[in-house]
Amino acid sequence: MFVGREKELKILKEEMAKKSSSVLIYGKRKIGKTTLIKEAYKQQSEKPYIYFECIKDIEERNIEELMKLLKKMNIMSEFISLPTKSFLDLFRFLDSLNKDMIVVIDEYPYLKECTKSNTIDSVFQNIIDNNISNINLVISGSHIGMMRDLIEEKNALFGRFDKIIELKELSYLEVSSFYQNKSNYEKAAFFAIFGGSPFVNEQINPNLSIKDNVVKNLLDKNSALYNYASSLLISDLSNQIQANRILSILGNGRKSYKELEEILDKNKTGLLSKQLKPLLDIELIKKVAPINKLNDVKKAKYEINDNLLSFYFKYILPNQYLFDYKDIGMLYDEEIAPTLTTYISYRFEDLCREFLWNYVNQNKIKNVVDIGRYYYDDPINKTNGEFDLAILNKDGSVQIIEAKYLTNEVTNQIIQKEIKQINSIKEFDVDKVGFISINGYKNISESIDYMFSGEDIYSAK
Numbered sequence: 001m002f003v004g005r006e007k008e009l010k011i012l013k014e015e016m017a018k019k020s021s022s023v024l025i026y027g028k029r030k031i032g033k034t035t036l037i038k039e040a041y042k043q044q045s046e047k048p049y050i051y052f053e054c055i056k057d058i059e060e061r062n063i064e065e066l067m068k069l070l071k072k073m074n075i076m077s078e079f080i081s082l083p084t085k086s087f088l089d090l091f092r093f094l095d096s097l098n099k100d101m102i103v104v105i106d107e108y109p110y111l112k113e114c115t116k117s118n119t120i121d122s123v124f125q126n127i128i129d130n131n132i133s134n135i136n137l138v139i140s141g142s143h144i145g146m147m148r149d150l151i152e153e154k155n156a157l158f159g160r161f162d163k164i165i166e167l168k169e170l171s172y173l174e175v176s177s178f179y180q181n182k183s184n185y186e187k188a189a190f191f192a193i194f195g196g197s198p199f200v201n202e203q204i205n206p207n208l209s210i211k212d213n214v215v216k217n218l219l220d221k222n223s224a225l226y227n228y229a230s231s232l233l234i235s236d237l238s239n240q241i242q243a244n245r246i247l248s249i250l251g252n253g254r255k256s257y258k259e260l261e262e263i264l265d266k267n268k269t270g271l272l273s274k275q276l277k278p279l280l281d282i283e284l285i286k287k288v289a290p291i292n293k294l295n296d297v298k299k300a301k302y303e304i305n306d307n308l309l310s311f312y313f314k315y316i317l318p319n320q321y322l323f324d325y326k327d328i329g330m331l332y333d334e335e336i337a338p339t340l341t342t343y344i345s346y347r348f349e350d351l352c353r354e355f356l357w358n359y360v361n362q363n364k365i366k367n368v369v370d371i372g373r374y375y376y377d378d379p380i381n382k383t384n385g386e387f388d389l390a391i392l393n394k395d396g397s398v399q400i401i402e403a404k405y406l407t408n409e410v411t412n413q414i415i416q417k418e419i420k421q422i423n424s425i426k427e428f429d430v431d432k433v434g435f436i437s438i439n440g441y442k443n444i445s446e447s448i449d450y451m452f453s454g455e456d457i458y459s460a461k
Helices: 006-016 033-044 059-072 087-096 108-113 117-130 144-149 172-179 184-194 198-202 210-217 224-230 240-250 257-264 271-281 307-322 328-362 412-423 454-459
Strands: 021-026 049-053 101-106 135-141 163-166 285-288 301-304 368-378 383-393 398-404 430-437 450-453
Touching: 006 021, 006 033, 006 135, 006 163, 021 033, 021 144, 033 049, 033 101, 033 135, 049 059, 059 087, 087 101, 087 117, 087 135, 101 108, 108 117, 108 135, 108 144, 117 135, 144 271, 172 184, 172 198, 172 328, 172 454, 184 210, 184 307, 184 328, 184 454, 198 224, 210 224, 210 328, 224 307, 240 257, 240 271, 240 285, 240 301, 240 307, 257 271, 271 285, 301 307, 307 328, 328 368, 328 383, 328 398, 328 430, 328 454, 383 430, 398 412, 412 430, 430 454, 450 454
Parallel strands: 021 135, 021 163, 049 101, 101 135, 398 430, 430 450
Antiparallel strands: 285 301, 368 383, 383 398
């Protein structure tokens, strides 16, 4: 089913309604690029729709395949031949038909990899500038780094696209449509494990439990999601072995550059930066820093940026050796279930950040600078650490928010304990204190600035 993407869908429909347009769409694998394009076409246009997915081969072979498609669609006669086998000549032919049409060139990075990338970009610059008077051209791709290069000033295609759409994962709220009859507690768990990819969530059976969905989709080596997590997401990387090593070390945790270097580059050759860059480029990992120490290299850490991938490298890959010996249901009970709530709690914090940003924007709260982790160094108590969720105000004061993914309600005792800990740290000015409890509250007598519940999270607009 098609979920969310209202803004992106509106943009694409408007571009398809024009006589001529050029659109760039990019995002990681299985994020819904093709589905979005097809949905926009279905809702908007009766023009001929030509969808071509590039193959990992030279331009000439791609032209041959595209010509086969055009002949199959009766857009090009069997008897027509081009002066040369180039995309430029092909688009000149299509434009000469004086017939409105939509042309989608998907997985454009495959074409760049097997051609002189500067040359093919220049070819498409010429196409957009001179040969799409009746064509809505959509160029799409999954290699995020390579697609972003197309819109850099140094690239021939810079400034050539009417619209640029970077497709991200669905929000926690949008993706809950896939399991809308679950409790708020279960919805947060599904999001923590399966994330926001439409493709991933389409594999979920909302009538089954978390355990049954994990067993069916991730503990079965023949499942689509096992393949997606184990190989598909990193299939664009040239060094997949090294990528797997990095992702395995990160697991569900965070590591500083120094910690990663001690494991992966003990001789400090500088190769680690080059090995991290491709994973950062395709957004499978991210570099995060406390909101009050954004420029402090020592405080920055790396973590997996995809919930399903995080789950895979935390639980599935380390236990693969048991797959042939243990019943997978028993494997879940013994290796996953005992620490799953802790795992979900960690990912729940990201969900809460998203909720808080929505809350700030909807209520037009203007004094907020950032929302994220907050580092403190308390010399009085000789301690330091991080608050996982904090709102940084323009005046430098901080709002501390405690996220609680508990099976029961948050009690007065829990709140008092957390407030005592916050008040013991004298380093910074605490403006407000709040809580986000997935299962609500019970018998609260303390005066709290924010008391958000699961109902607030999942009723937000």
